[in-house]
Amino acid sequence: MAQNDIITALENSLNYFNNLHKTEESCLQSHNTELFELKVKLDELNRTKNLYSMNTNYRKNVFSPIIQDEEDNERQSELENEIESLTLAKASIEEKIAAEEASLQSIVEKQEELGKAIKAAEEYDKKDDEEGKKEIEALKNQFMISEAAKRLSAKEDLKKHGQSILMLDAFEKSFFSTILDNRVIKELSSNNHKLEMLRYLITTDPEKAKTAIDNLIESDNKITETITSLLKKMHYDFDDTKSAFDLIDSYIMKFRDRHPEYVIESNIDCVDYDQKLSYIKALSLISLLEIFMDNIAKHSDATQIKIDIDISKTEVKAFIKDNGNGISEDFLNKYPWYSSLHKAYETIYLLDGELDVTGEDKIGTTIEFKYSLK
Secondary structure, rough: OOOOHHHHHHHHHHHHHHHHHHHHHHHHHHHHHHHHHHHHHHHHHHHHHHOOOHHHHHOOOOOOOOOOHHHEEEEEEEHHHHHHHHHHHHHHHHHHHHHHHHHHHHHOOOOOOOOHHHHHHHHHOOOHHHHHHHHHHHHHHHHHHHHHHHHHHHHHHHHHHHHHHHHHHHHHHHHHHHHHHHHHHHHHHHHHHHHHHHHHHHHHHHHHEEEEEEEHHHHHHHHHHHHHHHHHHHHOOOOOOOHHHHHHHHHHHHHHHHHOOEEEEEEEEEEOOOOOOOOHHHHHHHHHHHHHHHHHHHHHHOEEEEEEEEOOOOOEEEEEEOOOOOOOOOHHHOOOOOOOOHHHHHHHHHHEEEEEEEEOOEEEEEEEHHHHOO
């Protein structure tokens, strides 16, 4: 292939990526606009919901029955459903934005590589000797081979992570459904039989009826505890309207209360202490902290924990260290595929972040992770 043909091919490739960059940038801008509008709508709905809540609380009186306003309750229920729907839509758009930003970064890298290749080809174009032509051809082949290898590696890596994420999602759903079946549905079915018996005992044996009622109350409390536990695992009560500092500080304080045996040194450094993260980025941060702190509590035999969280405008960085027995180097192979540590790795992968976990016997385990907030 003639030298000019090589430069033309490289320039055509660069033009393709330039046009692709404009298209992706336009999509990103569109999604950012859509996200902004969703946030405004959510803010309006939450304010309206708070007004309904204040109105309901105002009319409650501890010395009189609660006044039920069916119209208000129906409207409040509609608001909650609309807020939930918009929150899910907001999370979906944020995921698209993250994917588009990653795609844009990849395109920029390709543009830079092609720009360097064109510049190198133009410099070599000045050489008339055969050796210069061979070097150009080798450069072109090397570039093409490198790109093909990168695409193949990225595809295999994506496939591997995709399968792991699907397996973890299936395991979590199976776990929740098993708990609901064994501890809720079967218990409710059993209670129905007890109620049938109670109908008979109320008139024939009041004492046994009282005992049966006590058993039903105890069973109902257990069902409530089970459902509450599952809701907490699903982060049903997660409040992303709080600042990042408040979310982290609240979690650390709760961990201290549950585990007074640890000496915890914590430092939360935020460029803006009122800064709020997106729902996905905030929930992921708390979920990752829960995974690593719970593993320390269960397996480390540590007595001291140090936590450093640094949140800038563009990035979250976390450092966690304990003085326990230290995690083994092959812990990912040692722990089952459905373990929380595997989930942590896949969460970091989805966030396009970095995670490093190292351990040393009698010195402890060090965990470092970071991901972008863009």
